[in-house]
Amino acid sequence: MTRSPATMAALQAALQAEQAASYGYGIVGAHLGQGSARQAVATADWTAHLAAAEKLSSMISTLGGTPAPAAVAYQLPSPVRTAADAVTLAWTLEDAVARAYLGLVALPQLTLRRFGADQVRAAALRAEAWRGSTQAFPGLPATSLRS
Amino acid sequence: MSDDGGRLAPGQVSGLSRRALLTGAAAALPVVLTACKGVQALGSPPPPAPDVRTLEAAITAERAMVARYAEALRQVRSGAHAAVPGVLQAIQAEHAQHLTQLESRLTRPGGASPSPSASASASASPAAGAAPSLGSVLSGLETAEATASHRYLAQLGGLPPSLAQLFASIAASEATHVPYLHAARRGR
Numbered sequence: 001m002t003r004s005p006a007t008m009a010a011l012q013a014a015l016q017a018e019q020a021a022s023y024g025y026g027i028v029g030a031h032l033g034q035g036s037a038r039q040a041v042a043t044a045d046w047t048a049h050l051a052a053a054e055k056l057s058s059m060i061s062t063l064g065g066t067p068a069p070a071a072v073a074y075q076l077p078s079p080v081r082t083a084a085d086a087v088t089l090a091w092t093l094e095d096a097v098a099r100a101y102l103g104l105v106a107l108p109q110l111t112l113r114r115f116g117a118d119q120v121r122a123a124a125l126r127a128e129a130w131r132g133s134t135q136a137f138p139g140l141p142a143t144s145l146r147s
Numbered sequence: 148m149s150d151d152g153g154r155l156a157p158g159q160v161s162g163l164s165r166r167a168l169l170t171g172a173a174a175a176l177p178v179v180l181t182a183c184k185g186v187q188a189l190g191s192p193p194p195p196a197p198d199v200r201t202l203e204a205a206i207t208a209e210r211a212m213v214a215r216y217a218e219a220l221r222q223v224r225s226g227a228h229a230a231v232p233g234v235l236q237a238i239q240a241e242h243a244q245h246l247t248q249l250e251s252r253l254t255r256p257g258g259a260s261p262s263p264s265a266s267a268s269a270s271a272s273p274a275a276g277a278a279p280s281l282g283s284v285l286s287g288l289e290t291a292e293a294t295a296s297h298r299y300l301a302q303l304g305g306l307p308p309s310l311a312q313l314f315a316s317i318a319a320s321e322a323t324h325v326p327y328l329h330a331a332r333r334g335r
Contacts (some may be wrong), residue, residue, distance in 0.1 A: 054316070058276060098319065102312045104311070105315040106308035108308075110304045117318060120315050121315075121317075121322045123319075124323050125322060125323055128323040132330075133327065134238065134324055135241070136244040136320055137244070137320060138316055139312075139316050140316045144309070144312075145248055147254075
């Protein structure tokens with residue numbers, strides 16, 4: 001696999017999104033009922049994001065790059081005070097993760113495309129579980145859709 | 148970036164422009180639309196490039212899905228679980244959006260008709276006359292969605308970056324229809 005600037009940039013962007021999601025799910029879990037089913041889902045999703053971040057770090061290292069370290073804290077898109085806020089944050093995080101992985105899908109290497117697409121799908125499935133509904137174009141910004 | 152950037156037409160996807168697409172497009176992610184050059188104005192159109200055929204097959208399959216949901220809505224409207232028609236309509240609307248976006252990526256010089264070779268497997272609807280149960284209608288749709296999602300994922304190779312992104316996004320959307328349908332069946 002070649003280490004092109006585009007490949008590195010896309011992998012680092014996906015890593016950054018996964019790190020932000022890992023941080024965010026800590027907030028999500030803290031605002032859901034202790035021992036509740038929803039908190040268990042948040043914990044499982046948090047674990048998935050940690051594992052994905054680790055995988056991306058390893059892919060970056062294998063290509064000779066240096067994985068960007070996670071930030072100590074991340075700016076939340078909106079304040080989280082209630083369980084409903086936490087659920088909204090969860091799907092917002094998943095949307096951002098899906099968007100970042102679509103960057104990998106644009107790369108020429110088929111293995112990275114497939115990996116990216118599998119992760120977009122995984123993020124969309126987690127988002128569906130939080131939202132209770134589906135989206136026509138997970139990860140694609142409205143500006144990239146033709147009217 | 149022109150409005151037509153990233154559209155596919157037979158003959159436009161030369162080897163050169165494909166390389167330009169693949170190498171130049173990854174920087175400004177995830178929205179990647181790159182203009183195709185190389186207009187062939189004269190002569191009969193060359194046979195469609197492989198990704199044009201892929202796109203045409205996807206369009207045919209989405210059209211079949213929209214029709215399949217219309218059929219399912221007819222089947223479940225009488226006495227169905229209250230939430231089910233709304234779920235089916237929501238999913239059908241997303242397939243219609245998929246269809247619109249896929250069609251927007253396709254230009255057909257000379258008004259050539261779409262390739263008839265596209266898979267029609269998604270359009271297989273239950274035999275007329277039978278009265279399928281709600282459960283069998285929904286589980287049939289779940290299977291069709293999973294199949295459709297996998298078909299998009301299997302076709303990522305060789306597509307221009309922006310079309311690969313659209314396919315991946317649609318594959319993800321259709322994968323989420325499976326738990327959405329399942330939840331409707333169980334009355335989430």
